[in-house]
Amino acid sequence: MNQKMFVDDVEKDILENVLLDIKPSFNDCIKLIESENTQIIGMVANYISKRRFGNKASYVNNIILNYTNVCITDCKFCAFYRSPGHQDSYTLNIDQIKSRITESWNMFKIRQVLIQGGHNPNLGIEYYENIFKMIHDKFPSIGIHGLSPSEIDMISRVERSSAKEILSRLKKSGLQSLTGAGAEILMDDVKNIISPKKISSDDWLRIMFEAHSIGIPSSATMMYGHVESIYDIVKHFFKIVELQHKTHGFMAFIPWSFESNNTILQGKDHVKTFIGGISLLKMISLSRLIFDGLINHIQSSWLTNGINMAQLALLYGADDFGGTLIGEEVVSCTGARSTELTSDKIVNSIHQLGYNVFERDNLYNFIKYC
Secondary structure, three states, X not given: OOHHHOOOHHHHHHHHHHHOOOOOOHHHHHHHXXXXXXXXXXXXXXXXXXXXXXXXXXXXXXXEEOOEOEOOOOOXXXXXXXXXXXXXXXXXXXXXXXXXXXXXXXXXXXOEEEEOOOOOOOOOHHHXXXXXXXXXXXXXXXXXXXXXXXXXXXXXXXXXXXXXHHHHHHHHHOOOEXXXXXXXXXXXXXXXXXXXXXXXXXXXXXXXXHHHHOOOOEEEEEEEOOOOOHHHHHHHHHHHHHHHHHHOOEEEEEEEEOOOOOOOOOOOOOOOOOOOHHHHHHHHHHHHHHHOOOOOEEEOOXXXXXXXXXXXXXXXXXXXXXXXXOOOOOHHHHOOOOOOEOHHHXXXXXXXXXXXXXXEOOOOOEEEEO
């Protein structure tokens, strides 16, 4: 590589080592986040991604089912939740859920249902079991990508049972994979500010370990751009790395930026009102450098950053666009942007980059080229 392209010889050495499959150290990652050479870092990440996946990217035909907005966790970064008894609170029943999935299957031939909602203390495990069994029986080709570790923890507390027992019962009911939600930043000093009532970092990691140990794979996520430091971000990355070395259960990593609109954190002096696209591209690139060969798939995070930034993310190390979204309510509650996206828009966006695009299923298996 041409040394003149780099402001700093240390960055040059880090990136050249990455090209030799030498993973960046903790301090290397801090250095890269602080770097102003985002484009160069992105070029290396893109090269590594193409070395693994070629000139192609994937997506999944998906709907999000936010089954309830009732929540007692009161996260300061969330504009979606409503307290129990609030006039705007809701919980979908099984017939409503069946109707939504039937409509989406008939119109879009969806391959995944992403099911997540608030921490509702009025819902026991039978509610989830009945929903998952219905989906599994009525729509066997649709994968259930459902719930987060914090939702699993809520159900276990309601049932006075272990998280592992809850996971085992849900798997038998049809749950195929777990979402990565609820991680935010896996540092309790951060969590104590933005989500003090939610499970700790160790509990999130423990429940993910238990899910992976019984054959439930998952995504991993990171929500950045609020009160965290660069050190916190890198610690988050390395906690995910440590668990993945033990379980190999994470299918994908999805970094996404905090959207402050209509949240309690909006306007706080220590919270950025808009983190910006450069930070997304840096997080995508760093994800590829850290996780390549360990967590295969890096999602482009279009939902919180928009389609154009998601296209750029594919040039900075991402290989998956994520999913179509019909009916999403969590991010849309911030009023930041439209969160509706159909497959034709995704396919066209990927083709515009000169990439081949294929549809995948919930477990990242190839379905067809588009």
